[in-house]
Amino acid sequence: MRVGEFKIPPIREGLVLGRQAPIGCMATRRALELLMPCPFAHIELDDEIISDILVREAVLRRIPKDQLIGFILEKIKPLMGDDEILHLDMEIEVYLEGGLE
Amino acid sequence: MTPSARDVLIEEVMRVTDEQYPRPDADPECVIHAVFSQGSGDFLGLVTAIEIAHYPKRIFADLLPQRPYPRIREDATVEQVHRMMEGAGRPVVAVMNDEDEFQGVATRSRLLEVLLDRHRTLSHALQMEKERLRRWSARLGDLNKASGALIGLMAQSQSEPNVVRKGLELLATLIGARYGAVGIFDDKGALHDFYHVGIGPDEAERIGALPTGKGLLGVVVRENRPLRLTDLQSDPRSAGFPPHHPPMKTLLAVPISDEGRIFGRVYLCEKSEGRPFSKDDERLALTYAHSLALAIIQTREQRQRLLAEQRATRLLNDNRRLTQCLFDAQERERRAIARELHDELGQYIVAMQAEVETIRVQSEKQNPAINRSAEAVAEVLTRVYDTVHGLMQKLRPALLDELGLVAALREMIGEFGAHNPKIHCKFTLYGNLEELSETIKITAYRIVQECLNNVAAHAGADLVEVIVCRSRACEKKNAPCELFPFEGGMESCLRLVVEDNGRGFSKQSPDGGLGILGMQERVAALGGTYVMESQAGQGVRIAVNFPLQETGEIER
Numbered sequence: 001m002r003v004g005e006f007k008i009p010p011i012r013e014g015l016v017l018g019r020q021a022p023i024g025c026m027a028t029r030r031a032l033e034l035l036m037p038c039p040f041a042h043i044e045l046d047d048e049i050i051s052d053i054l055v056r057e058a059v060l061r062r063i064p065k066d067q068l069i070g071f072i073l074e075k076i077k078p079l080m081g082d083d084e085i086l087h088l089d090m091e092i093e094v095y096l097e098g099g100l101e
Numbered sequence: 102m103t104p105s106a107r108d109v110l111i112e113e114v115m116r117v118t119d120e121q122y123p124r125p126d127a128d129p130e131c132v133i134h135a136v137f138s139q140g141s142g143d144f145l146g147l148v149t150a151i152e153i154a155h156y157p158k159r160i161f162a163d164l165l166p167q168r169p170y171p172r173i174r175e176d177a178t179v180e181q182v183h184r185m186m187e188g189a190g191r192p193v194v195a196v197m198n199d200e201d202e203f204q205g206v207a208t209r210s211r212l213l214e215v216l217l218d219r220h221r222t223l224s225h226a227l228q229m230e231k232e233r234l235r236r237w238s239a240r241l242g243d244l245n246k247a248s249g250a251l252i253g254l255m256a257q258s259q260s261e262p263n264v265v266r267k268g269l270e271l272l273a274t275l276i277g278a279r280y281g282a283v284g285i286f287d288d289k290g291a292l293h294d295f296y297h298v299g300i301g302p303d304e305a306e307r308i309g310a311l312p313t314g315k316g317l318l319g320v321v322v323r324e325n326r327p328l329r330l331t332d333l334q335s336d337p338r339s340a341g342f343p344p345h346h347p348p349m350k351t352l353l354a355v356p357i358s359d360e361g362r363i364f365g366r367v368y369l370c371e372k373s374e375g376r377p378f379s380k381d382d383e384r385l386a387l388t389y390a391h392s393l394a395l396a397i398i399q400t401r402e403q404r405q406r407l408l409a410e411q412r413a414t415r416l417l418n419d420n421r422r423l424t425q426c427l428f429d430a431q432e433r434e435r436r437a438i439a440r441e442l443h444d445e446l447g448q449y450i451v452a453m454q455a456e457v458e459t460i461r462v463q464s465e466k467q468n469p470a471i472n473r474s475a476e477a478v479a480e481v482l483t484r485v486y487d488t489v490h491g492l493m494q495k496l497r498p499a500l501l502d503e504l505g506l507v508a509a510l511r512e513m514i515g516e517f518g519a520h521n522p523k524i525h526c527k528f529t530l531y532g533n534l535e536e537l538s539e540t541i542k543i544t545a546y547r548i549v550q551e552c553l554n555n556v557a558a559h560a561g562a563d564l565v566e567v568i569v570c571r572s573r574a575c576e577k578k579n580a581p582c583e584l585f586p587f588e589g590g591m592e593s594c595l596r597l598v599v600e601d602n603g604r605g606f607s608k609q610s611p612d613g614g615l616g617i618l619g620m621q622e623r624v625a626a627l628g629g630t631y632v633m634e635s636q637a638g639q640g641v642r643i644a645v646n647f648p649l650q651e652t653g654e655i656e657r
Contacts, residue, residue: 020156022156022158022159023158023159023163024156024159024160024162024163024164025163026119026160026162026163027120027159027160027162027163030120030162044167
């Protein structure tokens with residue numbers, strides 16, 4: 001037996017929902033709203049494997065939505081089945097150029 | 102009325118919230134879930150069993166279609182519901198009221214079911230209407246036959262009682278009534294005649310006097326409108342039946358009228374099989390009663406016309422007899438004058454001629470002057486004698502009495518030729534004229550005489566033809582029919598034609614026609630036909646036809 005502490009929040013950046021996942025997008029969103037105070041954005045996909053992406057809105061302030069969708073479809077979709085729900089842990093570093101006057 | 106969306110709602114709808122999970126095991130009959138918001142209570146959409154089957158473990162919020170579910174107002178027609186289903190590609194539509202509150206669910210299967218029921222109902226109604234129309238058409242056919250029989254009866258009989266009685270029988274048969282009666286009113290509206298069917302003479306005799314218009318019969322008369330009763334004895338206006346009267350329960354009474362003129366009433370009792378008289382019966386009876394009114398009018402007019410014709414025929418015959426008497430008297434007078442001329446004046450002239458001859462012989466040698474005077478007087482006497490003789494012939498041709506019509510006509514035509522040498526006169530005779538009556542002989546003679554006088558005086562002709570034909574009914578071929586402009590066959594008759602090739606005239610009749618009028622009167626007095634034909638430059642043709650009996654007598 002392994003006993004561990006339930007981590008709050010259970011997910012960090014987001015979730016990728018398979019099209020045949022047992023829990024739908026709406027139920028997941030409501031659960032996230034109950035567990036996490038930060039707002040999540042809902043991205044609906046027209047894809048045979050992935051139906052929805054729930055991602056923290058703060059992420060979308062750093063990564064354009066299209067780039068995120070492209071990344072998920074290219075890198076994550078091959079790894080998942082349509083009945084799964086995957087959570088996203090992303091390390092995002094943003095390099096800024098410019099000087100202070 | 103066309104069904105609306107509220108008529109196609111299904112009962113198997115379960116209301117759920119968006120956060121609930123489906124429970125297929127608990128609601129096996131429920132195929133449609135109406136999903137409402139857990140928080141606001143707003144209607145969100147519909148979830149079908151098929152959608153649940155795909156994701157049985159998701160909450161209804163995740164089962165709702167991503168596109169808004171089709172909604173329609175509850176007063177929309179089923180055609181609009183169907184179009185919305187077709188447009189949305191879904192067999193289910195949410196039905197909302199005017200406040201956009203959920204009222205229920207319409208499905209395609211329910212819609213088809215309702216339409217099918219409606220189709221069945223309409224088909225049944227149509228079938229019933231068709232059957233009703235078929236029965237009504239059959240009854241109208243019966244009405245047509247009855248009216249036709251009534252018209253046929255009118256053609257056969259001018260008797261109003263016959264027409265009314267037979268018309269009543271036809272109407273009772275048409276409506277299926279066991280008893281029928283007709284009351285005919287006089288000009289003051291009182292009952293004048295009463296006819297009935299269904300009650301035999303013995304039964305009628307036991308009942309006694311005919312109804313006088315009390316009770317319901319009087320009501321029908323006074324109110325002048327159709328009356329239908331299912332139990333006439335229970336009606337408070339009923340005066341009851343006299344002893345021995347058969348029991349009667351149902352009644353149908355209609356007026357016999359046309360354009361406000363009322364002739365009477367028809368009463369029908371006891372419809373077959375104990376049924377009450379229907380509205381259709383009333384309409385048929387009214388229509389037929391109107392036909393009966395027209396038949397009564399026609400019969401009365403025919404009767405009046407017949408009486409008028411009989412009066413006119415009597416007057417005409419009286420007039421003809423008087424005219425013929427006048428002509429007979431004229432002929433008698435002429436004959437008497439002719440005889441007087443012959444017996445008295447003729448004898449005196451002959452005596453004078455003898456005396457003058459004696460004077461002439463005796464004075465021949467002794468007194469030449471007297472002799473010449475005697476010869477002159479003898480010549481004058483001869484001319485006087487010829488004049489008197491000619492006058493006698495005109496007044497009464499002796500040959501007509503002595504040798505008959507043919508000889509008299511030949512003599513007349515011979516004298517006509519002698520006096521009119523430029524006019525060739527042709528005489529043609531068909532048949533034997535000797536058996537004709539004295540009246541017709543003298544009439545024929547006078548007509549030819551008048552015609553020839555007219556030709557000599559007015560025609561300017563060089564040819565005149567006289568054709569006389571006596572034909573008998575038994576003679577198939579006698580004179581050519583085209584000679585005579587009369588309709589009908591060659592029945593027994595005497596026909597005359599006098600035709601010239603003179604100047605003729607273009608008017609219907611020439612002026613100054615006293616002679617022509619006399620001819621027409623003579624012909625009419627004998628019941629004959631007179632025809633005069635003429636055109637300018639094409640002469641005149643006068644044709645006369647006298648109908649005869651086989652004996653040669655005039656047909657009266």
